[in-house]
Amino acid sequence: MTVQRDVVVKQLAEIQAQADEEGLIPAYNVLVNMLPVTFWNTFTKRMMDAVPAEKREKLEAELVNCALECGYNTGYGIITSDEFKSVVEPMITEGAKDVLRGAYAVFTAWGWAKSGIVQIKEGERMVVRAPDYYEADIASGYKSGFMIRGVSSAFFDLAYGKPYPDGLKTFVCVQTAGIEVGDPFGEFVVTR
Amino acid sequence: MADNRTTTQILQEMLEVPGIKAILIVGKDGFVIEAAGAFGKTDLDNVGASVATVILGTDKMSEELKIQAFNSLTFEAADAMIICVPIGDALLVLLAPDNKTLGMIRLQVKKVVPALEKFF
């Protein structure tokens, strides 16, 4: 047996986070916000447009880092959550590989990116494809899946890095294809 | 000589084999990694989920019968034939309208599996 993605996605997609009476959404050991994707995309695009060529690489790295820490901390909160334990864990038979399959099913169900795993070489390399992700809406002409890059390396850090919270930045992720540059899907490769 | 073809290129070449109507590559979890050919309005996510369920069943059957995991699975219907072949951690799923060119298809599959396996 392995994680049945369809089952996980359909069950978790039904969960809708809602703010409490203090206008906050505490969940998975973090405070959650629920903002229009146009905000995230507009900010990214305008920053990338404004940055001079010599600082572009630094900006890209910082944009990825925002999602890296988010993915690492929230990802840990998710894979230790009651939802994950009750929906995904019973299907886990292949250890970290299945945890990752489950994590991408959650990533899909909660609207970050319709994405899944193409290949895992345990502790070495992971390839992820995404046929839909909100960063693809950025009419950039360059690969702009910064959020997926950050979250993907964070997930691999959680799976194969030192135990949380000491494994952050063990792996890095590059984007090798993007809908925003005319490819049929986004592709992300995580390596050490 | 190094094979630098992408999965997309390999699938497109396979579509030229007489009888192959459509091809899917599906992760063990049912994630549709890539598709090529004529699927019409078929919901590929549902097909991927169904493939994963079938594989789950065959794995269980292999376990019960104490036999090794399958290395090829063929479904035959009056109007279609489906062949599933494991490639690494994924599955290559081929759709054909009938079994008239089954031999050619199997031969082609045998050729491309090593090229595809390195991706999955």
Next chain:
Amino acid sequence: MALKLEFTFDDKTYRRYMNGFVTVMHCHHYMSLLSKLAIDFDDIGGARILCESVEDSIRPMIDDYCAKNSIASFEDKLDVGRQYYSAMGMGVMKISGNPGQGEVTLTRSHVDQGWMKKWGQHTVPVNHWTRGYIAAMFAAAAGKPPRSYEIAETASMVMGQPTSVFTVKSR
């Protein structure tokens, strides 16, 4: 009037919608790092870009809701903005003012509480996100174009004050 919220998702892409607008969940780590990134890149106008990106992405949601629900008065439109702010998990606002000027107090703040949870207190205000939000809210309520308001954060939770306070001035 209580804000009506309709949450839906597209069962093909799994994108999630709040009242017809694609939304996505992120955490305080992401927001804190993004706010810091904007501050660190202030040589290219990072904080201004952050504010304006919020203003331009929030405004359509408030305008759309008010149009669909026949909400016309300045005060009622501000109230829609106030409630959306909480629905998005950004905290609690108290608003006073008119189309010429106003004041907004945050008694709860995702940006500030998130920042403190991550890094503790800071020496200067960091809530540029909410400055942009308030600009969108007042401009939508007054029917004015974007960049019509100047928003300044005059008290800040991350600086140890019990609430964050923003002054609003028509440009």
